[in-house]
Amino acid sequence: MTQLFPEKTDDPYLYLAGDESYKCELIEEMNQVWRRPDSLIDTPMHYCPGCGHSIAHRLLMEVVEELDIVERTVGIAPVGCAVFAYNYLNVDMQEAAHGRAPAVATGIKRVLPDRILFTYQGDGDLAAIGTAETIHAVNRGEKIVIVFINNGIYGMTGGQMAPTTLAGAKTSTTIFGRDPSVHGHPLRIAEMIAPLPGAYYVTRQAVNTANHVRKTKKALLKAFQYQIDNVDGTCFVEIVSNCPSGWKMTPLESNELLEDEIFQFYKLGDLKLPGKE
Amino acid sequence: MAKKLMKGNEALAEAAIRAGVKGYFGYPITPQSELLEYLSRELPQRGGAFLQAESEVAAINMVYGAAGVGERVMTSTSSPGFSLMQEGISYIACAELPCLLVNVMRGGPGLGTIQPSQGDYFQAVKGGGHGDYKLPVLAPNSVQEMAEFVYDGFDLADKYRNPVLILSDGALGQMMEAVEFPDYDVEAHKVDHSDWATRGRRKGHDHNVITSLYIQPDKMELINQHLQEKYRLIEANEVRFESIMTEDADYLLVAFGLSSRVAHKSVEMAREKGLKAGLLRPITLFPFPSEILSQLADQVSGMLVVEMNTGQMVEDVRLAVSGKVPVQFYGRQGGMIPQPDAILHEIEKYYEEHFAAEVN
Ligand code: SF4
Numbered sequence: 001m002t003q004l005f006p007e008k009t010d011d012p013y014l015y016l017a018g019d020e021s022y023k024c025e026l027i028e029e030m031n032q033v034w035r036r037p038d039s040l041i042d043t044p045m046h047y048c049p050g051c052g053h054s055i056a057h058r059l060l061m062e063v064v065e066e067l068d069i070v071e072r073t074v075g076i077a078p079v080g081c082a083v084f085a086y087n088y089l090n091v092d093m094q095e096a097a098h099g100r101a102p103a104v105a106t107g108i109k110r111v112l113p114d115r116i117l118f119t120y121q122g123d124g125d126l127a128a129i130g131t132a133e134t135i136h137a138v139n140r141g142e143k144i145v146i147v148f149i150n151n152g153i154y155g156m157t158g159g160q161m162a163p164t165t166l167a168g169a170k171t172s173t174t175i176f177g178r179d180p181s182v183h184g185h186p187l188r189i190a191e192m193i194a195p196l197p198g199a200y201y202v203t204r205q206a207v208n209t210a211n212h213v214r215k216t217k218k219a220l221l222k223a224f225q226y227q228i229d230n231v232d233g234t235c236f237v238e239i240v241s242n243c244p245s246g247w248k249m250t251p252l253e254s255n256e257l258l259e260d261e262i263f264q265f266y267k268l269g270d271l272k273l274p275g276k277e
Numbered sequence: 278m279a280k281k282l283m284k285g286n287e288a289l290a291e292a293a294i295r296a297g298v299k300g301y302f303g304y305p306i307t308p309q310s311e312l313l314e315y316l317s318r319e320l321p322q323r324g325g326a327f328l329q330a331e332s333e334v335a336a337i338n339m340v341y342g343a344a345g346v347g348e349r350v351m352t353s354t355s356s357p358g359f360s361l362m363q364e365g366i367s368y369i370a371c372a373e374l375p376c377l378l379v380n381v382m383r384g385g386p387g388l389g390t391i392q393p394s395q396g397d398y399f400q401a402v403k404g405g406g407h408g409d410y411k412l413p414v415l416a417p418n419s420v421q422e423m424a425e426f427v428y429d430g431f432d433l434a435d436k437y438r439n440p441v442l443i444l445s446d447g448a449l450g451q452m453m454e455a456v457e458f459p460d461y462d463v464e465a466h467k468v469d470h471s472d473w474a475t476r477g478r479r480k481g482h483d484h485n486v487i488t489s490l491y492i493q494p495d496k497m498e499l500i501n502q503h504l505q506e507k508y509r510l511i512e513a514n515e516v517r518f519e520s521i522m523t524e525d526a527d528y529l530l531v532a533f534g535l536s537s538r539v540a541h542k543s544v545e546m547a548r549e550k551g552l553k554a555g556l557l558r559p560i561t562l563f564p565f566p567s568e569i570l571s572q573l574a575d576q577v578s579g580m581l582v583v584e585m586n587t588g589q590m591v592e593d594v595r596l597a598v599s600g601k602v603p604v605q606f607y608g609r610q611g612g613m614i615p616q617p618d619a620i621l622h623e624i625e626k627y628y629e630e631h632f633a634a635e636v637n
Pocket of ligand 1: 046047048050051052053081151155156242243244245246
């Protein structure tokens, strides 16, 4: 049997160098019931164990393959934990400045309207520093898919408060808990943009259970299909996710917190469906 | 082609369309708004996309995206807006994306004034944003050059995979002069960028990635070295300047853009009085014409740098002449334009003092 993790794992840069020795061939082809999408690069990810980013990445690549748009798709990576998304997603990618992914995608879509554009952004990126770019891209109805990973914290920089952090939540910059009268209120950005005429499809999903993963995949399929159909507006898929490292808990505990508290505030489901207000 | 009377901003916009610009992203700001208005009207009908962005920050990032697919794209702004764009320009420079930037300068700092200025020289030629990078900077001094430099700018950008800046000012943008657009074959100037551009993964190839992130310091150092090598190449190949009455000059004026027009007038007035003044006009501010200045420093006994700021390019002139001759400065700021007599007065003063020194 191939070793899952060779001795060399203490060199983190090998992850990024695409070292072939990491590939695991555990299953005979005849027994294979599931496979990694070809467009998901076969390399260990830098995400923490139990983090929802990797699932969202896989779903994205499944979707572009199923819709047969790998060669038409250009993705925009954010600044944040997903800054290296292009190390995993084998579609053409641009890495944007913090918060500017919707502007970058707009630039591409406007000069190459037949390409399929998506941005992949966290909550610090999309809902704090990039709020203006988010709102105006949607308000113009840019024909792009915005994938918004909302885990209520700044993961990469070490667990600081995000605009989306729930009231009372302890973070490294709100050590006694977020006090809305001092730190502001948690921001529901999907609710903000859903009423904009430029928003075509706005939905909030999750990837913490098999059922939620299936629903998120459906939502992504829908959003990309709308763009392929050249509908008049922006598709916005929020994925409420976990950050076990930033939340300082185990992946299991983080998934429980999602169900117990976070989905109460960030309610899952469609916020805007085409033809329905 | 017949000459046409046009504003500098409009001539630049028209030239951009003729140079095959496929995308323009900008934000209104005086004194460059005619550029935006002209392109909003003309570009969509002539094969390009025009978009008025929500801010200069968004505009420059739209340029980043669109430049990353290898099409000719541009933005234009004026001083405060150019400050807002610096983050994006730093990313574009590191990711090596060809594009054209235009700064129609106004007086600063702060909100300043909408009158012409050259106060952004440092920002333009020394990098401007964070990190070590350079932009080739072209400084027109007429409406004709506002147009011509667009073609050069796009060609340089494509050749070096680097953002190129046209550094103009409010007077050149607003003034009307006759302009003639050169014949320019867009197809013949097309550069194939498909090996790096992100236009969708090519069959049989791995994906293309545009980034300015190299987390390993040894890799980031290599990127820095690569960029510097490119800038040295640009310095070796692309220096441009104009020499006016320098052959027999014993006193040299150095000025760029609008102030070079005034300085030219002053040199003519000095010549009428029998004073052998000359003018060196840097056309590229980066790469800077240091070599010719160093040579001229062996010929003249002094230099006078004239700028519409408090003395910025004068530092580069002093570096170039390396103490061989005294380099003086005359400038006006805040939207004020130097007057030919005032410069002439400086020239005369120099000759008087120099002459007096020789007699003693
Ligand atoms: S810090 Fe949080 S969001 Fe980032 S990879 Fe780790 S768990 Fe995921």
